[in-house]
Amino acid sequence: MNFSELREDFPTLRDDNPPAYLDNACVTLKPDSVVDAIHEYYTKGPGCGGRSVHRYGTKVSQATSASRAKLAKFLNAESHKEMVFTRNATQSLNQVAHGMKWEKGDVVLTTDREHNSNLVPWLQLEQEQGIDHRVVASRQDNTFDMEAFEAACADAGDNLKMVSVSHVGNLDGISIPIKEIAKITHDHGALICVDGAQSTPHMNVDVQALDIDFLAFSIHKMCGPSGMGGLWGRYELLDELRTIQGGGQTVQTSHYDGLEWAAPPARFEGGLGHFAGMVATGAAIDYLSNLDMNQVKEHEIKLNRIMSKTVSGLSGVDIIGPEDAGQRGGICSILMNDLPAHDIALLLDEAAGVMVRSGQHCVHSWFNNRGHENGSLRASAYFYNTEEEVKLFADTFEEAVQAFS
Ligand SMILES: Cc1ncc(COP(=O)(O)O)c(C=O)c1O
Numbered sequence: 001m002n003f004s005e006l007r008e009d010f011p012t013l014r015d016d017n018p019p020a021y022l023d024n025a026c027v028t029l030k031p032d033s034v035v036d037a038i039h040e041y042y043t044k045g046p047g048c049g050g051r052s053v054h055r056y057g058t059k060v061s062q063a064t065s066a067s068r069a070k071l072a073k074f075l076n077a078e079s080h081k082e083m084v085f086t087r088n089a090t091q092s093l094n095q096v097a098h099g100m101k102w103e104k105g106d107v108v109l110t111t112d113r114e115h116n117s118n119l120v121p122w123l124q125l126e127q128e129q130g131i132d133h134r135v136v137a138s139r140q141d142n143t144f145d146m147e148a149f150e151a152a153c154a155d156a157g158d159n160l161k162m163v164s165v166s167h168v169g170n171l172d173g174i175s176i177p178i179k180e181i182a183k184i185t186h187d188h189g190a191l192i193c194v195d196g197a198q199s200t201p202h203m204n205v206d207v208q209a210l211d212i213d214f215l216a217f218s219i220h221k222m223c224g225p226s227g228m229g230g231l232w233g234r235y236e237l238l239d240e241l242r243t244i245q246g247g248g249q250t251v252q253t254s255h256y257d258g259l260e261w262a263a264p265p266a267r268f269e270g271g272l273g274h275f276a277g278m279v280a281t282g283a284a285i286d287y288l289s290n291l292d293m294n295q296v297k298e299h300e301i302k303l304n305r306i307m308s309k310t311v312s313g314l315s316g317v318d319i320i321g322p323e324d325a326g327q328r329g330g331i332c333s334i335l336m337n338d339l340p341a342h343d344i345a346l347l348l349d350e351a352a353g354v355m356v357r358s359g360q361h362c363v364h365s366w367f368n369n370r371g372h373e374n375g376s377l378r379a380s381a382y383f384y385n386t387e388e389e390v391k392l393f394a395d396t397f398e399e400a401v402q403a404f405s
Contacts, residue, residue, distance in 0.1 A: 142174055
């Protein structure tokens with residue numbers, strides 16, 4: 001697959017002097033087809049789907065149903081009825097956490113390298129409802145510790161109710177063996193919720209093959225519109241879930257003294273939705289469906305190997321995770337120790353047009369636990385990035401480190 005040719009599809013990459021955009025773990029660039037779909041919604045039929053029966057309404061209803069079906073196919077869900085549109089992965093994870101029924105002492109396991117979106121909802125439930133949130137420590141190199149996980153499951157015993165883990169970490173790009181984790185989780189009679197924000201854009205994710213229960217993901221990290229995320233859940237589980245946003249669309253009917261809930265997914269999509277985003281999601285999924293996701297993953301690893309080679313030779317900084325870039329997907333996250341991460345990120349942009357992320361990437365707990373308040377500088381690649389771009393990043397970074405040391 002010639003990924004360089006695809007750059008022509010992205011308006012920001014067609015600029016005369018496009019930046020080397022390496023902040024894809026935060027949000028990805030959008031191809032023409034997605035921008036066009038948004039434009040078409042606003043210019044040719046900005047109606048309300050699912051309710052109004054006039055032409056605009058019908059067109060939006062049909063387009064959003066088509067997007068839902070495409071998403072279901074992309075993730076190999078059993079039915080489009082299992083796909084819920086949300087604002088982002090954060091809302092999806094909150095819907096799961098606050099939609100379930102909890103009893104005091106129920107154990108929820110996460111790892112020690114979760115994004116706040118998969119930590120804060122559980123901490124909140126611990127504060128407010130008395131669940132017992134426990135953290136499974138990773139190995140020294142941040143990879144998943146299966147023995148520690150099995151021991152934590154055994155220790156929780158019958159109280160284990162949920163395992164909620166990120167498939168790929170935004171801190172370090174490390175992926176964890178979800179299928180095996182799901183099997184162990186189910187053997188202990190618990191459910192597994194996967195934070196797929198960093199996996200669904202970069203690899204094949206098949207919810208049935210993984211045998212998981214919930215998957216939260218960020219459509220805005222999949223070439224889709226900002227303000228769009230998704231939640232997949234096994235239908236019978238969604239059907240038992242309480243919505244965290246009751247209102248229009250969420251009920252079959254209501255009376256002054258009661259209501260009948262709508263079936264999933266409508267029950268979880270209260271209020272007028274981001275229809276432009278839902279329509280354009282279909283265009284984003286069409287775009288990704290035309291790519292070979294195995295090749296996407298390989299391409300990102302190839303780019304990561306190039307940048308990691310230069311970075312690992314520098315003194316004063318350390319790459320988070322295993323030395324082998326093959327285990328870190330497209331993410332090269334660099335512990336800055338005493339060096340000013342934000343200043344260097346600004347310099348990279350101003351001096352060389354290289355855009356990266358600096359700070360704690362919403363994984364404060366990991367940095368706080370290790371006393372790395374300065375955070376890391378993270379370069380994250382996607383299929384449209386080139387070898388020249390990551391070399392430019394690595395060389396400019398090397399100069400910056402030398403200048404600040
Ligand atoms: C691993 C992970 N989980 C959750 C999130 C939150 O995603 P969203 O911004 O769609 O809520 C992110 C965002 O960077 C992430 O990387």
